[in-house]
Amino acid sequence: MKNFKILFLCSLFLIVSCSRKENHPYTFYYWKTRLKLDSEEKKALGKAAAPYLYTRFFDVDKVNGKFQPVAVISKDSSFQTDKQIVPTIFITNQSLLGISSEEIKFLAESIHHLIQKKSEEYHLSINNEIQIDCDWTAGTRNDYFKFLKELKRISGKEITCTLRLHQVKDKKQTGIPPVEKVYLMCYSTSSPLENSDKNSILDVNILKSYLSKLEDYPVKKIEVALPIYSWGIVTNHLGKHKLINALSKRDLENPNFRKRSDDEIEVLKDGFYFGSFLNKGFTIKAEEISEEQLEDVTVFLQKKIPHFTIIYYQLDSKFVLDRKF
Structure with missing residues (x-):
């Protein structure tokens, strides 16, 4: 029984070690x-x-x-x-x-x-x-x-x-x-x-x-x-895409945007956003890395x-x- 416990602890240690990120x-x-x-x-x-x-x-x-x-x-x-x-x-x-x-x-x-x-x-x-x-x-x-x-x-x-x-x-x-x-x-x-x-x-x-x-x-x-x-992917009415670099989910917090999901919004009002003119109905999906x-x-x-x-x-x-x- 003692040997079994030792073997179990060693196996557990190996599992934890293998799943842990090194520095x-x-x-x-x-x-x-x-x-x-x-x-x-x-x-x-x-x-x-x-x-x-x-x-x-x-x-x-x-x-x-x-x-x-x-x-x-x-x-x-x-x-x-x-x-x-x-x-x-x-x-x-x-x-x-x-x-x-x-x-x-x-x-x-x-x-x-x-x-x-x-x-x-x-x-x-x-x-x-x-x-x-x-x-x-x-x-x-x-x-x-x-x-x-x-x-x-x-x-x-x-x-x-x-x-x-x-x-x-x-x-x-x-x-x-x-x-x-x-x-x-x-x-x-x-x-x-x-x-x-x-x-x-x-x-x-x-x-x-x-x-x-x-x-x-x-x-x-x-x-x-x-x-x-990170970046944002803009999609227009025709389904075509373009990128806006360095865009994050935080940037999508705007009263002129309607949230569609955690990382995507719909533009509610024509205007200049992030250096580009975007029409109502365009969507922006923010991609970032956790x-x-x-x-x-x-x-x-x-x-x-x-x-x-x-x-x-x-x-x-x-x-x-x-x-x-």
Whole structure:
């Protein structure tokens, strides 16, 4: 009987331990074109244990057959942090379609030089890493992987990249990037422009189905990007949708709105709302992420992969206020 009790207590301890969220070091993505920090953002960043800030420097697109840097960063004097900056570059998938070997080399050189230029111009403390964000596909995988290798050769830096859910699920088609570390983007589980009752930012059941075999993904290290952002989905009389960024359920408290559910309202009076003109009869659905969702995802992931750092997307006073990191 005594041995049975000991066995029971041990089993109970294991169950509780496996279902409990570990403490993961965390930091943020910074995804604004102008580098600027207000008091709430500085406070949140100061509490973050991880020593890095993943900072978008610019996007890359191909316009009329030529590569173009888009929305290159500028810097305000308020952007002061002791975090090491990890330059993060978003590249559109279309930029890689039909790309030649010469263009791959040109693209890698151009990105490296622009990162250097902006780092020196704004006196940024840069880490020895460049992160590339690209939603590559089966059709662009080979050229994208060549580009990652070329950027590593030219820059001498550690090159890392983001990893989307479908790239985990369909790894045989999309391939494994030639990097030692990836950042798993645990959001955008569906399109916000589709008619759906699911949360398009993060539906935990969809995420779990996509990542059911995550433990088999053959890279050395997986870090985790989790969403803390929100938005509103506006639907007009024709059923067409558009997004209003940074909208929350709290913003929907307005006498000109009629509440249809906990997260959706109907506009009762024509007018300008949140910077857009909305007609009577339009609906707005607010999508935001709860602490329970984040904890559910974290507990699920820690059963799949070794200890990881969390990078919250994104650092903005509207998103970090009242969060329990």
